[in-house]
Amino acid sequence: MNRDLNRILLTRQELEIMKIIWDMGAVSVKNVYLVISRNKKTAYTTVLTIMGILESKGALSHTKSGRAYIYRPLLTRQQAARNQICDILDRFFDGNPQKMIENIQENGTKFYGEKIRLKKRETEAIL
DSSP, X not given: OOXXXXXXXXXXXXXXXXXHHHHHSSBOHHHHHHHHHHHSXXXXXXXXXXXXXXXXHTSEEEEEETTEEXXXXXXOHHHHHHHHHHHHHHHHHTTOHHHHHHHHHHHHHHHHHHHHHHHHHHHHHXX
């Protein structure tokens, strides 16, 4: 089932997998699994299932190469970002970009300043 690329919204897990696929271009489930499992324990079948969901959403397509399927992105990183931003704009700001900009101006500096301080502390703790 191929859906409109402008309507595809990604979950956190789907986005994690799509980032790997965008970086690698064409990839097997095994390759995605190997990259993900470096950072956190994840079952191969979980990666397989999520990639199947991404394909059913229309974000991926596959071709057969020997016994393996090779997946390629149909949804670009830019489309995915635009879709998420439009969804947030519609759900939280009634489709009004000015409301979103005002919210970022009011809260963004405080929020991102705290995020930067936390990242700095994490980096210092590692060093």
